Amino acid sequence: MAEFEPKIIAFACNWCTYAAADLAGTARVQYPPNVYIVRLMCSGMLNPDYVLRAFEKGADGVIVSGCHYTDCHYIDGPVKCDAMFAKLSKMMHILGLEDERLKREMISTSEGTVFARVVKEFVDQLKKLGPSPFSSLRMEKVAV
């Protein structure tokens, strides 16, 4: 049987993490292709429902990553993101999701290698955990 390949959705902010992923690409840093990046203008605009939908549609893990506290293009995005992420983690914890499937990171523009390392570690971790408890849900009908 083929090895389980986790599907990861990364919500990355336009100014830092997305650029870092770009840098990792141009610098030819090798990392597993399991990650699908969704670009947000700011990590502070993360809505818990984005993550819920990701799991509903079959993600095995979600990374939320944006600028460091002092780097934010919109001043206090990471603080808002932290607040949202805390709510989200509590919700997912009650729902029975393993806490390790949600990752909050801060990766700045120049940290392409950090991005690659984070993804690699996350993939290894998820491979150990196996498919997400929601993986049996493959709903076609998802509210807009």
Next chain:
Amino acid sequence: MNLEDIIQETKTYYCLECGKCTSVCPVAKYDPSFSPRAIIEDALLGFEDELVFNQKLFSCLTCYTCQQRCPCDVDFPVFIRKARSIAQDNGQHGICAHSGQLQSLARLMTSPDIKQRRLEWLSDKYRTSNNSDVLFWVGCAPYFEPIFEDIEFRALDITEASLKILNSFGIEPRLLPNEKCCGHDVLWTGDIETFKTLAEHNAAQIKEAGVKKIIFSCPEGYRTFKLDYPNFGFDVGCELQHISEFLAERIEKDGMKFNEVKMKVTYQDPCRLGRHLGVYDAPRKVLEAIPGIEFVEMQYSRWDSICCGTSAWTNCDSYSNIIRTQRLSEATATGAETIITSCPKCQTHFRCAMVDKGEEHRTTPKIEIMDLVNLVANALGGEK
């Protein structure tokens, strides 16, 4: 299901077009583009697309005010619910409040593999037993906790107060560790598939537990279990009771003595408990039994009562907020210092309206809001 079947089932063809529904509708009062009469007319004339692709289909509060006034007994809320399921099949979902988190949670819960950690809040202050005949339905309270922390609403306060009350009556209720969302919200937004999956799971869990009675602190769960589960063929096979009914019954039978609580209160009838199920007297009896409580009715109360402005977490808009503001002004006009309600969602909506700054010219009245069970728990004294 097609539109023709829905018209037949809900006897919509009896409509006289008298417009009573629109004239009493709390939404139509403020939103000129929403009219129950016009929606029925569209259906009867066979304009299915106009009906289904109208965002306003999701604005209905399903509060049953129109149905009570209807001279022809057209079941408008059920008509809306069924029309919404056609809309869902056509990819229409309304505008979900809280960006659809609560609907997503319900859909995620349909996964058979999840092991929820929904009872982690439970402390040994409360006595529960796995052999009890009485089940207490916790419902969505653990999930509301993180979602509504910024409007200072603690849903688990209601659950904990209910447990305290049950314990003080000598009942050690059973709690189910893997109960799922009762499906109320997905049902009323027209997502029948998800509802059926959830209902099947819950009915099976309850059958397996073999309890004789279920007590609810949330009228929506109560309504869903009492009316919708049997309708969809899920029989839980036991007695169902809202905690206010339980309290009223016990007070009448045992003459429970409460400590004095000095407070002037008014009562908001939740539409699910009031108009849907006809429970108006039980909560009032409970309020009367507590010494020191001065109870005043609002201008519109009992079956006339006005809804809190949103139901099933959909289409919460500025009109919803106006409805809330108006209702809150009505409550403050009675001179009461606290609104008592017995629905966690009424409380969420009113609290949200009081926190929300809204348009600059609108001033939302400030008033305390509390669940009936919290008041009773305070009156029982002892540790909070």
